[in-house]
């Protein structure tokens with residue numbers, strides 16, 4: 819079993835799509851271990867996306883991620899990290915495969931409805947960013 823972190827982003831929460839996305843993740847075999855709704859400050863979002871600090875979209879991305887509540891979730895299944903990225907689809911919804919979450923729900927490359935850890939190293943940083951050991955059931 820492998821753990822990963824997903825975030826249902828503010829664009830999806832604001833359009834009342836959280837339930838649909840969670841149902842899809844469970845249907846894909848992900849077991850939810852911990853979940854909360856958080857309203858990140860701009861500084862929180864800047865810390866979370868620190869690896870993108872030098873990218874031209876950093877300011878817009880962190881403004882967007884702090885524009886409303888989001889739902890971070892720790893989940894597990896076999897091959898969770900790669901499977902989540904497959905189910906999410908490409909970052910840009912116009913390039914995402916049919917049937918993926920981003921193809922179905924994302925608005926654009928920034929407001930793309932869902933985040934997923936991109937590697938075990940990222941998951942090991944991203945999970946404790948949102949959850950301490952008492953806040954999810956491994």
Ligand code: CMP
Pocket residue numbers: 870875879909927928929930932933934
């Ligand atoms: P996510 O998987 O959360 O990881 C980084 C985020 O940055 C990404 O999803 C998008 O929301 C955003 N992003 C990546 N590339 C671009 C881009 N070229 N323009 C705007 N936002 C981007």
